[in-house]
Amino acid sequence: TIGNYMNSSGKTYEPIYGFDISFLPKLHSTKANDGKRTLLHFILQEIEKDHPDLLQFGDEF
Incomplete structure (x- = not known):
């Protein structure tokens, strides 16, 4: 659902790669x-x- 929303904006973005979270x-x-x-x-x-900034990800919500 989020991917569909992001793709519907009409803007061209760099390719986005995902993974199956199961x-x-x-x-x-x-x-x-x-x-x-x-x-x-x-x-x-x-x-x-290597990427301590990623640990702040939860603070964005």
Whole structure:
């Protein structure tokens, strides 16, 4: 629905790439070999290191 709304403006934008979010719950259940950390932990660690500005995303709502 949001994509349809954005596309209906008639303006030309750069290509927008998305992904299927149905896999997001699996990030919490995919464990590292130590059995403690999850894939979600790893992703957040990488975001904190390389793109800390993305952590402010929730503040925009």
